Amino acid sequence: MDDSNQLASLSEVHSTIEIPEGAGFWKKLMAFTGPGLMVAVGYIDPGNWATDIEGGSRFGYALLSVILISNLFAMLLQHLSLKLGIASGRDLAQACRDYYSRPVSFVLWVLSEIAIAATDLAEVIGSAIALNLLFGIPLPVGVLFTAFDVLIVLYFQQKGFRIIESIVAGLMSIILLSFLYEMIVSEPSLAGITNGLLPKKDIITNPGMLYIAIGILGATVMPHNLYLHSSIVQTRAFKRNEEGKKTAIRFATIDSTVSLALAFFINASILILAASAFHANGHFEIADITDAYHLLDPVLGVSMAGIFFALALLASGQSSTLTGTLAGQIVMEGFLNIRLKPWLRRLITRGIAIIPALIVSSLYGEKGTAELLVFSQVILSLQLSFAVVPLVFFTSQSKIMGSFANSKLLTALSWIITLIIIALNGYLLFSTFSG
Secondary structure: OOOOOOOOOOOOOOOOEOOOOOOOHHHHHHHHOOHHHHHHHHHHOHHHHHHHHHHHHHHOOOOHHHHHHHHHHHHHHHHHHHHHHHHHOOOHHHHHHHHOOHHHHHHHHHHHHHHHHHHHHHHHHHHHHHHHHHHOOOHHHHHHHHHHHHHHHHHHHOOOHHHHHHHHHHHHHHHHHHHHHHHHHHOOOHHHHHHHOOOOOHHHHOHHHHHHHHHHHHHHOOHHHHHHHHHHHHHEOOOOOHHHHHHHHHHHHHHHHHHHHHHHHHHHHHHHHHHHHOHHHOOOOOOOHHHHHHHHHHHHOOOOHHHHHHHHHHHHHHHHHHHHHHHHHHHHHHHHOOOOOHHHHHHHHHHHHHHHHHHHHHHHHHHHHHHHHHHHHHHHHHHHHHHHHHHHHHHOOHHHHHHHOOOHHHHHHHHHHHHHHHHHHHHHHHHHHOO
């Protein structure tokens, strides 16, 4: 592996965050905390909301177990991602470029760019819907407004990586507090929640339930997050020796696992809210974010539930925007060794997302925009396997990972999860395109 012709991943922020020497557990953990939260926002982006809302309104609490299983899969895959970055000093895109032929790397780059564009599309639509619900801004205008967050992202990117992590943490806090409020006012059934966390045979035997379950599972792990995490863990200035890497992997895994547990709470809260507010009151066909917003206040009998719901949606779209920008930079630099100016990279990605969102929102309004949101998740499902397979392969190789290569048990478990994801995404795509 030749590092001479390629800079470190995200070289402008590589090893810029100090790790206190000889500090206690909590102080060290705080220094490593941040990348996990940035990854977690990808699991609660607006693309996940519609699936969770539909699952809760149609089937009550039954699909909570699917969100739980999806999250456990995500925890394992993100652990592999951060381990690759720390142990090998390469992000996932760089590793693909190092070890695959140029044509294979180019195809993987194209697929990952499509995934990032689909993610950005979900963020554009989610933010535009939230602006429409909160301020009455027409959807096409809201879509255009999202172009301006380019300037905000670039401004803060120059201020240092900790600033970006702090902004994401702040937006995550808004989402968490919003859903804590929703949980209190919706008064969900604790027995229903507990029962829903246990897998049911109906999930497999009921075609409608299976389809939504696969939608939740297939779109939970975001391809761009696997590239992102393997890069941003390298912002920490840990010692690049055996002991330093071992410590970094331990703390980064705690950061990642706790952050994804928060993402689980938020995704579960969306489904629980839909189950307690809609399913329990006979509204079984709510699959649209806008319908959910308009029904929340009258169904729950409170005046602020819809506002907090839309506020959380806006925070979700904006936090995902920050991480999507970085993922785009990591993918282009890693696969192609091309370094574009951040503003140009951001404009290209956002332009690809804005054009279809603007056309659909102008011609087909709310219904078309909601369908485009679902379609963006189908695209992500299609791309996922092309990120997971290389990740599991690389982290299982001792020539890449050294002593940090996956154990035989972890390798077997990772391949089983990979095959499940491939099979379920294949079924989801077949069902979608066969009608």
